[in-house]
Amino acid sequence: MIYFQCDYAEGCHPRILERLTETNLEQTPGYGMDPHCERARNLIRLACGDENADVHFLVGGTQANTTVIASILRPHQGALCADTGHINCHETGAIEATGHKVLPLPNTDGTITGDQVRAYCRAHWDDSSHEHTVQPGLVYISYPTESGTLYTKQQLLDLRAACREWELPLFIDGARLGYGLTSPACDITLPELASLCDVFYIGGTKCGALFGEAVVITGAALKRDFRYAIKQHGGMLAKGRLLGIQFETLFEDGLYFEICKQAVDYALEIRRAFEARGIPMFGTSATNQQFAILTAEQQAAFAGQFASEYWGDAGDGRSIVRFCTSWATTRENVDALLKVINTL
């Protein structure tokens, strides 16, 4: 069975394991205060073009989302996001468990707009009984989105403008950031992204690391006491260096971008193959997740040999099926998949 089901089916890029092995018996302080974390933080600050950014390493995405959001919001505030946002759909109510309502906005291909934020805020503040409703307290978006799509620079500028108008921090979930920044459809750089929001994270788990997300806080007002938040949410790894070593490896010579780019290239090959067979795609993903709309027969062609993920009902008897590449996807496996696609 060949997995195109998700981007976390394998371990990590081999160079990371090598580095973990080399450094294994070093003795270092715990909780992220070691030289590897310090070096990784500096490499990330450099990559982001913000030497004052605070960088923290957390273990996973749900943990990063919850820790960041709970650290920002006051109790009566909620998080605006696309209704398809990961925090709204797939985190077992982790945000609500910290006391905050997720405020979903209808998505367009996974994205929301500055004007949606403006309209929501205006309606809230124009309501003379606004204290009876949850106050919008931040905006959460994903880059790439859960649908694999990308905001344009113009869309991000507009979202940021809307956030500034209503004094809302902008938080970008970058669980798959590497696949976004290396997509041909991407029109921003990492420093631009860093400056367009107040806090974001660079996903490691799905982009070559064993696990780990690097939270980057650029907004000065959000930096205070973040290490308490990490500890309280169970995210302060005793052997914090494990995260430092991984991000050091990924960022010291561009490995992060190199391996993600490869995955995106493969994914777009797969997309083009489906399109060449006249098979409709769900959404316009230009990253490592591709969503084909398949009949039951077409799905059967993959059965037994390839694992993919059922994504939903296309509404016409067909299904939306996700095919995912990753840093670990091989040429050989892509070719095997293309071979089947070409028979559809």
Add this chain to the structure above:
Amino acid sequence: MIYFQCDYAEGCHPRILERLTETNLEQTPGYGMDPHCERARNLIRLACGDENADVHFLVGGTQANTTVIASILRPHQGALCADTGHINCHETGAIEATGHKVLPLPNTDGTITGDQVRAYCRAHWDDSSHEHTVQPGLVYISYPTESGTLYTKQQLLDLRAACREWELPLFIDGARLGYGLTSPACDITLPELASLCDVFYIGGTKCGALFGEAVVITGAALKRDFRYAIKQHGGMLAKGRLLGIQFETLFEDGLYFEICKQAVDYALEIRRAFEARGIPMFGTSATNQQFAILTAEQQAAFAGQFASEYWGDAGDGRSIVRFCTSWATTRENVDALLKVINTL
């Protein structure tokens, strides 16, 4: 600088890194549903002598404590524990962050007794206004305790009896379980421990793994929906197999116990060396943490060469200083330390 400061200064037992490397490119399902986790669960069930136990792998101790406790308690209930308990002192209020008061009882050398539990519960239920106070909802103890000490089997039987009398689940934090079970002072087996409580965990982070705690639920009433709790608390590792592989390695041939025993032996050598010099020890730890009561001059003898941890003021101008061994402690480093102790 040689670290005796804590038991998480190094990476992991080399065999674990070998296994992670060997399995690195295997493709497996995520979130703990892979064959490595399944095998590790079975090995742990076997070691615990409870084939019906539920076994879950979490990343760290604070996360394990919070997830277990929040999953058990109703909103008006709290967790009884020693005032020195980790959940009361060193988790940034993680339990309170899930809505529950920690109910501390005065400790004796790190432990609490069945009679303390009985007295607390009786006072609560005898109070005609008991609904104005937090209801005790579970008992949390650590084995070994935060002071390195061990409950005797008799003490555990009595605690269990008290818990049964008042219908309280008993939860054992086993962050350093390996160092407890392999101590010469230990008079219980792992199966006995498993049967004496309703839920406990087998610490990996401090006992040879890169990270990870294996939560073992033996009480039937506590098993339901625990995976939701893990996900909600940000503890469901996408690449769950990383935990499975580690616990597989530690439990397939007794490695866990072997490496912990060595650390305890070293720690007791260090204790005896202090005692031989007439230096008083804080508490009666028979595990891998030893607490010496040192003057400023005595502390100076270690400075620059050895890292230890300041544990508190002994009240007479002297300090309590923790020396910790671990699975990674070497004969050579112990000898170097003993050499200094012998000069005190």
Add this chain to the structure above:
Amino acid sequence: MIYFQCDYAEGCHPRILERLTETNLEQTPGYGMDPHCERARNLIRLACGDENADVHFLVGGTQANTTVIASILRPHQGALCADTGHINCHETGAIEATGHKVLPLPNTDGTITGDQVRAYCRAHWDDSSHEHTVQPGLVYISYPTESGTLYTKQQLLDLRAACREWELPLFIDGARLGYGLTSPACDITLPELASLCDVFYIGGTKCGALFGEAVVITGAALKRDFRYAIKQHGGMLAKGRLLGIQFETLFEDGLYFEICKQAVDYALEIRRAFEARGIPMFGTSATNQQFAILTAEQQAAFAGQFASEYWGDAGDGRSIVRFCTSWATTRENVDALLKVINTL
């Protein structure tokens, strides 16, 4: 200015103030343990036809909703409700503040159906990754709904059946229960309602009391420790008898139903008057809230003389405007309003 804006513009039915005055200097125990509360509980049990029901008096609706829901759900569970449900819209995220996601279902004229509950639960449990999403843990409906409409007995039976199939408690918000049970469109009795759900409340605040809601728990599994929940949520009135005296007065001779019926009769007169002028109504309310769809000119006819409540945009340039009667509405004020309506 004459208020038809809401049903809490006045104090309370005069007989309640008389009783508060008569009993004012009686000395009674606090926190709801006094003879007035006891008598009120018995009167309510009698009215509900359930001598084993637990009855608790709380101060307000948001408090009642939060206390009941937080007491029932486990941390990973959420509350299914209509998207128009009060807990979803107008309680400043009070449910989320206790850690639980509200799971909104599209409403039809303020109601949801058993089949919507079934479909949601089936989708949840059929999802192999269901632990990544919030588990439905109870169903919340309002009777009457926030739109003034009523579930039929058949609809309630079906909802209850769906709840039983999926083991979900059914909770009915009865903030305006009196106006529902006395509507000509109502086809159930109070005992039927009590037996159709697991917990509900009898609204006092909007139905003749100064304040207060009587929570009635009929489901045995939900009774345990509810007084702790009340206290924890700040709902345990020191002078609990204030609530007991009010509900005693409302339930000892049918006053509750008598005064609510009058309000509903007036509201339906108002509805018919609008309809007679060809003015469309929003929804099919048969209770004390009526929603007229008015042009700006029509609204102007009421300005300065009558207070009503803007309810939303009708989408065609017109507005939905709520006119509310209450136990305190006078014949004279209704006549004055009808006079204006008849000129539209």
Add this chain to the structure above:
Amino acid sequence: MIYFQCDYAEGCHPRILERLTETNLEQTPGYGMDPHCERARNLIRLACGDENADVHFLVGGTQANTTVIASILRPHQGALCADTGHINCHETGAIEATGHKVLPLPNTDGTITGDQVRAYCRAHWDDSSHEHTVQPGLVYISYPTESGTLYTKQQLLDLRAACREWELPLFIDGARLGYGLTSPACDITLPELASLCDVFYIGGTKCGALFGEAVVITGAALKRDFRYAIKQHGGMLAKGRLLGIQFETLFEDGLYFEICKQAVDYALEIRRAFEARGIPMFGTSATNQQFAILTAEQQAAFAGQFASEYWGDAGDGRSIVRFCTSWATTRENVDALLKVINTL
């Protein structure tokens, strides 16, 4: 049976019921936006000598404490207070239910000192791992304390200084404020108290009202969005005017102070009577609660005729018994009690 058990055994001062009756059929806006609340707010601002203070009316003490504290603290912060503090002992973990640890300090006759606050904060911030522990985020004291005692002006100035040094808001629970300010032992005025803290409340429930506490926020940084907090905690009374009318009545001509003073005078008569019989008192209360240390025989002298409250074990076979006066205590009842005391 004559109650000296608590200060909430009766309804309210008769003038309040008269005013509620007079205003009963007035139509006013809800949620505290009516003219009665506005006038009461102004009267309270005047009495506090702070025309910029924000004044909000809440229903009860636990609600007021929870709403204020949850509104101030960030998630990783806790509330420093005396171990005898109401929030630590008698609110069913309401503070913890909002996610915050209560940080108890040993009390002296119900009070804590500025130096205790300083020492706690210094220890916290000096700890290099301070993010592993709960950060002190505010100081909560009660005036009078739960033991009936009063801070001197000097003590309050010192507490405020400590709070300023460590940037902690100071919150004063004034559930029995009237009995404090009218005690002969009191050396501050209401305006002084208002200026010595950042937020406090003027208790109504125990001081002549049916129910209600007036939260006064003097610290500018704490004012923002407090109405959201009230609504979220279920404390926004639909008929908010009920609170406005009560505080109007209590503050328009000094009724609040007049009736509390009387209660304190009676309480001190009772204290002196005990002392005259050589009966030791627990603590130095100079307010409306008096705690006598009685043998079983002495207690028997009151049985059947007087209700008092068991407060705890005096440790020598005797019991601490609370006798409480209130605004409603009559000369006649005091005389009856004195008669028994004089026989002891």
